[in-house]
Amino acid sequence: MNTKYMNPYLAGFLLGLVLLVTIFITGRGLGASGAIKSIVVATVDAVASKHAEGSHFYGAYVGPGKDNPVKSWLVFEIAGVLIGGFISGLASNRMKFVTEAGPSIRPKVRCLFAAIGGALFGIGAQFARGCTSGAALSGMAVLSTAGFITMLAIFGSGYAVAYFARRLWI
Amino acid sequence: MGPFVPELISDQLNLVVALLLGIAFGAVLEQAGFSSSRRLAGVFYGYDFTVLRVFFTATVTAMSGVLLLGYFGMLDTEAIFVNPIWLVPAIMGGIVMGIGFVLGGYCPGTSICAAAIGKIDAMFFIGGGILGVFAFGELFSLYSNFYDSTSLGSLKVFDSLGLSQGMFAFLLITIAVGAFAVTTLVEKRVNRTSAPSFEFKSWKHFAAGAGIFALGLLFIVLPDRRTHLINKVSDPKYAASHPVIVIDADELAFRIVDREPNIRIIDLRSPGAFASHSLPGADNIALRDLFGKDLIPTLSRRHVKKVLVGNDEGQERTAYLVLRELGYENLAVLQGGFEGFEKTILSPGSFIPMGGRWDGDVKAFRERAREDILKLIAENKNKGVKEPKKAKKVQGGC
Numbered sequence: 001m002n003t004k005y006m007n008p009y010l011a012g013f014l015l016g017l018v019l020l021v022t023i024f025i026t027g028r029g030l031g032a033s034g035a036i037k038s039i040v041v042a043t044v045d046a047v048a049s050k051h052a053e054g055s056h057f058y059g060a061y062v063g064p065g066k067d068n069p070v071k072s073w074l075v076f077e078i079a080g081v082l083i084g085g086f087i088s089g090l091a092s093n094r095m096k097f098v099t100e101a102g103p104s105i106r107p108k109v110r111c112l113f114a115a116i117g118g119a120l121f122g123i124g125a126q127f128a129r130g131c132t133s134g135a136a137l138s139g140m141a142v143l144s145t146a147g148f149i150t151m152l153a154i155f156g157s158g159y160a161v162a163y164f165a166r167r168l169w170i
Numbered sequence: 171m172g173p174f175v176p177e178l179i180s181d182q183l184n185l186v187v188a189l190l191l192g193i194a195f196g197a198v199l200e201q202a203g204f205s206s207s208r209r210l211a212g213v214f215y216g217y218d219f220t221v222l223r224v225f226f227t228a229t230v231t232a233m234s235g236v237l238l239l240g241y242f243g244m245l246d247t248e249a250i251f252v253n254p255i256w257l258v259p260a261i262m263g264g265i266v267m268g269i270g271f272v273l274g275g276y277c278p279g280t281s282i283c284a285a286a287i288g289k290i291d292a293m294f295f296i297g298g299g300i301l302g303v304f305a306f307g308e309l310f311s312l313y314s315n316f317y318d319s320t321s322l323g324s325l326k327v328f329d330s331l332g333l334s335q336g337m338f339a340f341l342l343i344t345i346a347v348g349a350f351a352v353t354t355l356v357e358k359r360v361n362r363t364s365a366p367s368f369e370f371k372s373w374k375h376f377a378a379g380a381g382i383f384a385l386g387l388l389f390i391v392l393p394d395r396r397t398h399l400i401n402k403v404s405d406p407k408y409a410a411s412h413p414v415i416v417i418d419a420d421e422l423a424f425r426i427v428d429r430e431p432n433i434r435i436i437d438l439r440s441p442g443a444f445a446s447h448s449l450p451g452a453d454n455i456a457l458r459d460l461f462g463k464d465l466i467p468t469l470s471r472r473h474v475k476k477v478l479v480g481n482d483e484g485q486e487r488t489a490y491l492v493l494r495e496l497g498y499e500n501l502a503v504l505q506g507g508f509e510g511f512e513k514t515i516l517s518p519g520s521f522i523p524m525g526g527r528w529d530g531d532v533k534a535f536r537e538r539a540r541e542d543i544l545k546l547i548a549e550n551k552n553k554g555v556k557e558p559k560k561a562k563k564v565q566g567g568c
């Protein structure tokens with residue numbers, strides 16, 4: 001698919017502005033992995049609330065007197081990302097049900113690895129207290145050590161294993 | 171002064187703000203092509219460095235904006251969320267995420283964006299993410315100690331590297347410009363005909379690079395607002411041309427005894443000194459904490475006289491001039507500092523006659539004031555220790 005994307009420097013500048021406005025108004029940065037965590041916690045709480053409340057992990061977010069975890073800043077933000085991506089895709093005529101993969105990979109295999117990659121990201125983001133948007137990008141904007149270390153770890157590790165996964169992409 | 175949460179924006183409204191900002195975020199991500207896993211993965215193989223260009227540019231833009239807004243006093247940089255670090259978990263988590271990035275071709279934010287336009291692999295990525303978080307939560311007790319280990323707090327990267335804020339900003343910008351140049355060359359090598367960087371003329375690359383580099387140079391000389399203002403007022407020439415209003419111990423004592431409502435005592439001394447001896451109703455605020463936005467309502471009431479009390483007049487004068495620079499009015503410096511007040515009013519039998527006809531009245535007043543104020547101080551001590559005022563920070567994080 002060779003579609004016309006925006007100039008990356010312009011896109012980066014706009015992204016930086018969105019992040020800046022976010023920090024200016026709310027005092028915090030953007031994020032993503034936290035929304036997934038909130039959704040999982042809320043689901044576990046809905047299905048098995050005793051288990052959730054007793055757990056060291058879920059328990060911090062649920063219980064009497066606490067709001068539903070879904071009523072969190074990041075969940076609302078992610079809902080916005082969904083809408084914004086949709087509008088942009090619609091406007092640029094990029095709406096299409098498709099599986100993206102390298103030239104020598106079957107869609108089924110690609111989707112399996114996408115799920116594995118997602119699971120790894122989900123787990124890693126818990127330990128690092130954030131992902132590329134929340135910990136790395138937003139962290140670096142406020143010059144936090146956590147932001148830079150997390151970013152270096154993500155990309156360093158990615159480059160280290162890229163060779164072994166090259167069949168997926170090239 | 172930003173941030174406007176929580177004073178002007180309630181928690182509920184903040185959720186709406188999140189939604190709107192998220193829409194902008196998602197739209198920009200999609201426009202940049204981050205809804206394509208092949209494009210995202212390209213950064214690891216050299217055929218498409220969009221991720222690097224967007225990421226670095228966004229970081230430099232946002233960072234520069236934060237520094238500039240902070241310098242001009244439009245953003246309270248002490249109140250914004252600086253994500254804290256748990257060193258070993260962060261590195262380990264980052265490594266795991268890196269593998270996930272290469273295998274999955276997305277990160278959480280971009281996967282949502284891609285799923286929104288129909289990318290099926292992105293939907294599987296999200297599904298995997300949910301399962302991953304669930305597994306993490308269920309097995310949490312196995313590694314909960316590790317999860318909480320090596321917590322070092324909200325460190326700033328320039329402190330960790332031993333650099334000044336401005337110098338670090340300059341270095342980062344320089345590295346970014348260098349990375350743009352190098353990756354453009356690599357891309358053209360890998361992709362001789364269809365590298366994304368061919369879409370733009372060389373001179374545009376060069377102009378952008380030069381512009382950003384100039385901004386970087388600016389940051390080396392731009393001090394943070396607090397240091398800048400304190401240095402400015404500490405210059406002897408500045409002090410000479412900016413007289414301060416002084417209030418003497420008797421007048422302050424009178425106002426305290428008279429229970430004057432329109433007076434506010436700001437004690438600049440250390441928490442230890444404040445805890446052992448302080449004036450009734452005083453607030454313990456250090457010089458460095460006078461810049462925050464949470465003090466704006468207190469300090470900007472023009473009919474309230476803010477009396478600055480410190481170890482000595484020098485400390486009080488610096489605070490006075492800084493507050494004037496920040497735009498506050500109706501300030502006063504306590505003559506002789508806290509020690510002077512203690513000696514004159516609070517210590518028994520220390521009256522030195524000045525040889526005037528009012529000596530008798532002044533002596534009587536001071537004795538009465540001493541009793542009264544000591545009683546007030548004791549009453550306040552019984553009410554409990556007042557915590558020194560610190561800037562309130564926004565909660566954030568994932």
